Amino acid sequence: MHYYFILGNIFSFIAAICFAVSVFRKKTQDLLLWQVFEVVFCILSSFALYSYSAVTTNTIDFIRNILAWKNKLTKKITILLLIAFIVFGLIANTRGIIGILPVMSALVYTVCLYMTRDIQKIRFILIICMGLWLVHDLFIGAYIAAVTDTLMMAWTLFNLLKNARLKNDIFC
Numbered sequence: 001m002h003y004y005f006i007l008g009n010i011f012s013f014i015a016a017i018c019f020a021v022s023v024f025r026k027k028t029q030d031l032l033l034w035q036v037f038e039v040v041f042c043i044l045s046s047f048a049l050y051s052y053s054a055v056t057t058n059t060i061d062f063i064r065n066i067l068a069w070k071n072k073l074t075k076k077i078t079i080l081l082l083i084a085f086i087v088f089g090l091i092a093n094t095r096g097i098i099g100i101l102p103v104m105s106a107l108v109y110t111v112c113l114y115m116t117r118d119i120q121k122i123r124f125i126l127i128i129c130m131g132l133w134l135v136h137d138l139f140i141g142a143y144i145a146a147v148t149d150t151l152m153m154a155w156t157l158f159n160l161l162k163n164a165r166l167k168n169d170i171f172c
Contacts, residue, residue, distance in 0.1 A: 008048030015041035016148030032069040053099035056092040
């Protein structure tokens with residue numbers, strides 16, 4: 001058990017590095033590519049920390065991110081992904097309401113990726129989604145992920161505000 005806890009947090013740290021790189025990308029395609037790498041380490045972390053709804057959600061996230069990266073996220077595929085997130089996320093949930101948070105995050109982010117390619121809007125939604133993951137990570141013992149969730153939320157907000165000022169607009 002102790003080894004899985006350490007391993008899960010190591011994978012969380014690697015995932016956080018990938019996410020940090022994604023947040024600093026200027027192009028949506030680059031952001032999405034780094035999030036493909038990030039989600040692989042999230043899957044490994046969640047598995048090691050026994051959060052099977054997060055494993056399921058992250059596996060579907062992986063498929064979604066690849067499709068979004070390749071510009072193949074159609075309305076039909078988006079609906080199928082949303083259904084998959086709900087059905088498989090609920091079936092695999094062993095953590096009660098905490099296990100639902102990754103599912104909620106995935107639903108919000110999937111709709112966002114379908115509706116917009118605007119990197120500022122995506123960053124804004126990422127902050128919301130990371131907040132859901134922050135609560136989840138604290139409850140499952142992914143403390144490194146929780147710290148990095150907090151840092152990523154701050155860095156994403158910084159980039160959001162910095163780019164909004166450069167464009168003279170507010171958020172989205």
